[in-house]
Amino acid sequence: MQREVDAGPRLNFADFVTLVITFFSLGVTLQVLLIDIGTSQVRAFIASSVIFSATSQFAYLAVKDAGGSEWPAILAGVIVATRFGILAVSLRPRLPEGRLRRLAATVNAFDPNVAIAVQQAEPKAAEREFWRTTAAMMLGWFSGVAVGTFLGDVLGDTSRLGLDAVFPAALLAIMGNLLRTRDGRTAGITGGLLCLVLIPLAPPGLPIILSLGGVVVAVALSTEPRLSKSGTP
Amino acid sequence: MTTLSIIALTIGVWGQRLLGGFVVGPWLERQPTLTRAAKLIPAAVVTAVIVQLTVADGRTLVADARLAGVLVAGVLVWRKAPFLVVVLGAAVTTALLRAL
Numbered sequence: 001m002q003r004e005v006d007a008g009p010r011l012n013f014a015d016f017v018t019l020v021i022t023f024f025s026l027g028v029t030l031q032v033l034l035i036d037i038g039t040s041q042v043r044a045f046i047a048s049s050v051i052f053s054a055t056s057q058f059a060y061l062a063v064k065d066a067g068g069s070e071w072p073a074i075l076a077g078v079i080v081a082t083r084f085g086i087l088a089v090s091l092r093p094r095l096p097e098g099r100l101r102r103l104a105a106t107v108n109a110f111d112p113n114v115a116i117a118v119q120q121a122e123p124k125a126a127e128r129e130f131w132r133t134t135a136a137m138m139l140g141w142f143s144g145v146a147v148g149t150f151l152g153d154v155l156g157d158t159s160r161l162g163l164d165a166v167f168p169a170a171l172l173a174i175m176g177n178l179l180r181t182r183d184g185r186t187a188g189i190t191g192g193l194l195c196l197v198l199i200p201l202a203p204p205g206l207p208i209i210l211s212l213g214g215v216v217v218a219v220a221l222s223t224e225p226r227l228s229k230s231g232t233p
Numbered sequence: 234m235t236t237l238s239i240i241a242l243t244i245g246v247w248g249q250r251l252l253g254g255f256v257v258g259p260w261l262e263r264q265p266t267l268t269r270a271a272k273l274i275p276a277a278v279v280t281a282v283i284v285q286l287t288v289a290d291g292r293t294l295v296a297d298a299r300l301a302g303v304l305v306a307g308v309l310v311w312r313k314a315p316f317l318v319v320v321l322g323a324a325v326t327t328a329l330l331r332a333l
Contacts, residue, residue, distance in 0.1 A: 022316050039234055047234045053246045055282065060238055062285045066292050074238055078245030080282055083275040085253030089268075092258050106254035107247055162327030165302030168286040169323030172303065175279050176310040183269070184276040191277030195284045200292055211281030215273045224269070 008120035011132045019112060019136035027144020028151060029166045030054045035152030037061065045149045052141065056081045058167050063205040072205025079209055087114045094118055094126040101127070108134050111174055183218045190214035302327030 011019075027048065034044040034057070051057055056077040063073035087109040094117045095102045105127070113133035120126035158164065178184040191214025198207035252258075261268050287303045288294050302323035309319045 018315070018317070025317070025320065034234070043234060043239075047239045047242075051239065051242045051246055053242070055279065056242050056246050057234070058286060059282050060234070060242060062282065062289065066285075066289060070235065070237060074241045074245070076282075077238070077242045078249070080275075080278050081242075081246040081249050082271075083279060084246060085249035085257070086271055086275060088250040088253035089258040089261060089271070092254060092262070095254070102254070103251075107250050109250050109254070160328065160331060162298070162302055162324035162329075162331065164286075165299045165306070165323040165327040166320050168283045168299070168303045169306035169320050170316070171279050171283050171286075172306050172310050173316050173319040175276060175283075176313075178272075178276045179280070179310075183273055187273040187276040188280040192280040192284045195281035196288065196294070199285065199289050199294060204292065208278060208281045208285060211277050212274065214277030214280070215270055218273050218277070219266070219270045222269070 007122060007125060008129070009116060010125075011116060011129055011136070016132065016136045019133065020140035023137045023140030024144035024147075025140075026054060026166075026170060027141045027146075028148035029144075029163050030057065031145055031148025032152045032155055032158055033163055033167075034061075035149070036155075036158045037065070041149050041152060044152065045145060048145045049142070053081055053084070054167060055083065055171060059208055063208065066199075066204035068204030072203065072209075076205045076208040079212070083111075084109055087111065090114055090118055091130075094120065094123065094130075096123060096127045105130060110134070110137060112137060183222050183224065186221055187214045187218035190217040298327045298330035301330055 030048055031044055034047070035041060039047070047057065048054075059080045060073045060077035063076045064070075068076075088106050091105065091109050091114045095105055108130075113130045116133050117126045117130040120129055155161070172179075175184075175188065179188045191211035194213050195207040195211045198210060202210070261271060283303070287300055288296060302325075305326045306319050306323040309322050314322070
């Protein structure tokens, strides 16, 4: 295999369709669950359209559900969204020229589009694959959110369908690659255990916030050399 | 979801991308240890959210059909199953256990 020839993966039609279906199902599920716990259809539609982060919405709702107050719940939602900040950092070396184009790509940083963009050898290809992936995600998400908003009223008891297991499972799949690395696994297991122990003890919201301690433990236990030669993931 | 939470989360989610891409990013790239720590944040906090969504009922810990579903998802992720298979596996396991 010659390295020059390897231009990076392309989003083919099957990948495009899979992404649309994936984001469609997530959008539907999120809406149905939001409406099931008592959010009005209009509010659920607006929330999922503008926040566009099921992780943050779920972190917020989990804290509220545990009896937490507004700000700890919001803080938990914002902390889990650091994922998107990190994705924006990873995307930096692959950002296109031009202020507006950089801005547009940065605010749309998600797991699938950043993953494909950083694997491209050519900047032009990186931008093209980034936006094709983004288009698939958006198409799936917004149609899913729209359909889910209507289904929410029709479906009834969602726990019967096992929908409450969908989001933890989806998050696990998203984090799969990171949890496969040694440091990622240490951070994940420690963070998860901290949260588990703290749920019955600490005020709602704090278990998620304090799970950040898992990062400290992972860095302390890391066997990676102190100075890596580059910051690329 | 309250109006306050919708506004605050929107700013928090989209704002962090701008922070990462334009403010913290350029500085962070020169701090290898901090960069590594920052990349581990999602592993810790997202796992915490997974735990909360899987075994918490309010502030009590419960082991129910959800846990079984997420465990099945864990095995599927470990075996590198496609995303939709993972999600469906979790939902079907949970639904079947509840139907019993």
